[in-house]
Amino acid sequence: MSEQSQQSSGRRAAGAFDIRNFIGLLLGLYGVILVVAQFLDSEEQLAKADGLRVNLWTGLALLVTALVFFVWARLRPIVVPEDGPEGHSDGS
Amino acid sequence: MFVMAAEEQLRLDVNWIDYLIVALYFVFVLGIGFAARRSVSSSIDFFLSGRSLPAWVTGLAFVAANLGAVEIIGMSANGANYGIPTVHYFWVGAVPAMLFLGIVMMPFYYGSKVRSVPEFMRRRFGTGAHLVNALSFALAQLLIAGVNLFLLATIVEVILGWPLWVSLFVAAAIVLSYTTLGGLSAAIYNEVLQFFVIVAALLPLTLVGLHMVGGWDGLKSRVAESTGGAEQLSSWPGTALTGFDSPFWSVVGIVFGLGFVLSFGYWTTNFVEVQRAMASKSMASAQSTPIIGAFPKMFVPFIVIFPGMIAAVLVNEISEPKSSGGTPDYNNALIYLIRDLLPNGMLGLAIAGLLASFMAGMAANISAFNTVFSYDLWETYVVKDREDGYYLKVGRVATALATVVAIGTALFASQYNNIMDYLQTLFGFFNAPLFATFILGMFWKRMTPTAGWVGLVSGTLAAVLVAVLSEGTLGVLSVGVLPLSGQGASFAAAGAAFVVDIVVSVLVTMVTAPKPESELRGLVYSLTPKADFHDDTDVDLAWYQQPTKLAGIALVMVIALNVVFW
Incomplete structure (x- = not known):
């Protein structure tokens, strides 16, 4: 949820909350869970993919992706004008 | 439609980490519904997101709305069965029509400020054509929403062992909550989230699968040795796919039948898709929506068809009947591959991705249905000239009713699978x-x-x-x-x-x-x-915000992909 959407209290601010933070948070949490899960991988689980640490690598990739979303949302925040539905410089 | 035989051996070995990942996903889905609710103050907010969304959001939603059960399960099954020729459904049967929609047709849809595709029909041709279009569309959406729901419930039954009706009601309740709360915004934002979860689930699966078969070269040699042979490695002429004996007619069928008539009919007039573009904030964004969507769309085959092909050489349950002339259960190819390759944790993410895909499809059908029902049927023919808040209420009630009907349709589908199959084909003819x-x-x-x-x-x-x-x-x-x-x-x-x-x-x-x-x-x-086709706000656009330039790049890329996999 971006601060701007809260300041513009009311007037046609549909689409003003920032989905990028939601995506970043969910993928980031998944990343953490997978990185932790890889310590719990049993031999049998690892053998499924020939010893490849699937959880670890996917987890790290998800953490990097999450970071990209946070940085993007920070660098190009959504600006909601008080009087209109337009949401500009949202990185579109 | 696909029947998942509830074989006892196809159970995924899930533990608490997997359930945690799936549960987390549902928390976020509902959270988006609540967050989007705050922005719904009028019927335009509810049905068209107040025409305010940026193009990358609507573009990804455009793809995700189509990335439902039929797409993921159906196209990976086709990949396992036919191999590379399946890419025609994407590179010939989708991308060109999406670009055409953005460049040629979107100026009419967005510029005329209609609120739905049937409404355009009514303003151009009047009542007769409008009724044919609005009624057939609304009925088809209820049917397809039910089919999506049914597929979701069958998959959950097969892989987690939950009874059919439990997952049916749980999934329907979740979709209902966020679409009634946040309207189209909630559906669209969730589609964007779903898109990334689907990619996060299928991309690692594909990469691990490729690792197991010895990379792209390994996959090529193993497919060439299999029953399908080297024919399954080149996209043309695709005779196995079309069922035509003559390579010439097969190419004609793919280019004109699939690439022109079927795909243009689907992508350019289907309100489920067009609605996503109508929700964007300006003419340039509306035009860019399907064009931006074309970029992920052209790479979807790599994470859907490839896993199918890998499953066909790696998974015993698929490869053995395929080589001995039996009838393998292609629709389960993806799930078999998930079972064989992914450890707990990644397994949960894969399940979350599948559930995300099915819910995206169903929510897209429901949100398109309630718009057409409220504006095109109720407001136009039943109760006219009421205040805006009334139609907002109608939209919420229609959403609830559609969900109930979808549950009914899903239960019907579980009894009479063939009838549903034929009904779907029949509704396709309206398109x-x-x-x-x-x-x-x-x-x-x-x-x-x-x-x-x-x-x-x-x-x-x-x-x-x-x-x-x-x-x-x-x-x-x-x-x-x-x-x-x-x-x-x-x-x-x-x-x-x-x-x-x-x-x-x-x-x-x-x-x-x-x-x-x-x-x-x-x-x-x-x-x-000409001025009607442009917005005053669309000035000083960077090259990546200009629809025609983006479409040109997409066209070059899709032609290149076609040539590479010739």
Whole structure:
């Protein structure tokens, strides 16, 4: 949820909350869970993919992706004008 | 439709980490519904997100709305069965039509400020064509929402062992909560989230699968050694896919049947898709929506078809019957691969991705249905001229009713699978002639209201006729006079619908009265000032915000992909 959407209290601010933070948070949490899960991988689980640490690598990739979303949302925040539905410089 | 046989051996070995990942996903889905609720203050907010969304959001939602159960399960099954030729559904059967929608048709849809595709039909052709379009569309959405729901519940039953009705009601309740709360915004934002979860689930699966078969070269040699042979490694002429014996007719069928009639009919007139573009904030964004969507769309085959192909050589349950002439359970190819390759943790993410895909499809159907029901049927024909808040309420009630009907449809589907299959085919026939009527109506000012609905009806009947004459397309109803079946038959049916629609529309126009030109501004190309096709706010756009330049890049890329996998 971006601060701007809260300041513009009311007037046609549909689409003003920032989905990028939601995506970043969910993928980031998944990343953490997978990185932790890889310590719990049993031999049998690892053998499924020939010893490849699937959880670890996917987890790290998800953490990097999450970071990209946070940085993007920070660098190009959504600006909601008080009087209109337009949401500009949202990185579109 | 696909029947998941509930074999006892296909149970995924899930633990608490997997359930945690799936649960977390549902928390976020509902959270988005609540967050989006705060922004719904009028019916335009609810049905069209207040026309305020940025193009990358609507573009990804455009793809995700189509990335439902039928796409993921169906296309990975086709990948396992036919191999590379399946890419035609994406590179020939989707991307060109998406670019055409953005460049040619979106200016009419967005510029005329209509709130739905049937509404465009009503303003251009009046009541007759509008009723045909709005009713068939609304019914088809209820049906397809039910099918998506049914597939979701069957998969959950197969992989987690939950009873069918439990997952049916849980999934329906979740979709209902966020679509009634946040309307189209909630559906669209969730589609964007779903898109990334689906990619996060399928991309690692594909990479691990490729690792196991020895990379791309390893996959090529193992597919070439398998029953399908090297034919499954090149996209053309795709005779196995079309069912045509002659390579020449197979190419013609793919290019004109799939690439032109079927795909243009689906992508350019289907309100489920077009609604995503209508929700964007300016003309340039609306035009960019399907064009931005084309970029992820052209890479979806790599994470859907490839896992299918990998499963066909790696998973015993698929590869053994395939090589011994049996009938493998291709629809389960993806799930078998997930079972064989992914450890707990990643397994949960894969399940979350599948559930995300199914819910995206169903929510897209429901949100398109409630718009057409509220604006095009209720407001136009039943209760006119009430205040805006009334139609917002109607929309919420329609959403709830649609969900109940979808549960009913899903329960029906679990009993009468074949009937549902044929009904889906039948509704597909309503799509086929739409593109002909739209494109003719947009560029030929003389075309009359009568020609609008007569063309649609006769085109649909022509498609049904071809299906009845072919072999098995409509089950026992098909008499088998024409030597066509499967995909080839639906290409032919769509082609017939298109030609008959055009011919009948032209003939009827000759003998009936056209609409006055003053009523056609914004609806017909030659009667619309060029300024209507541009927004004042669309100035100083960077190259990546200009629809035509983006479309050019997408076109070059999709041609390159076609050449690489020739």
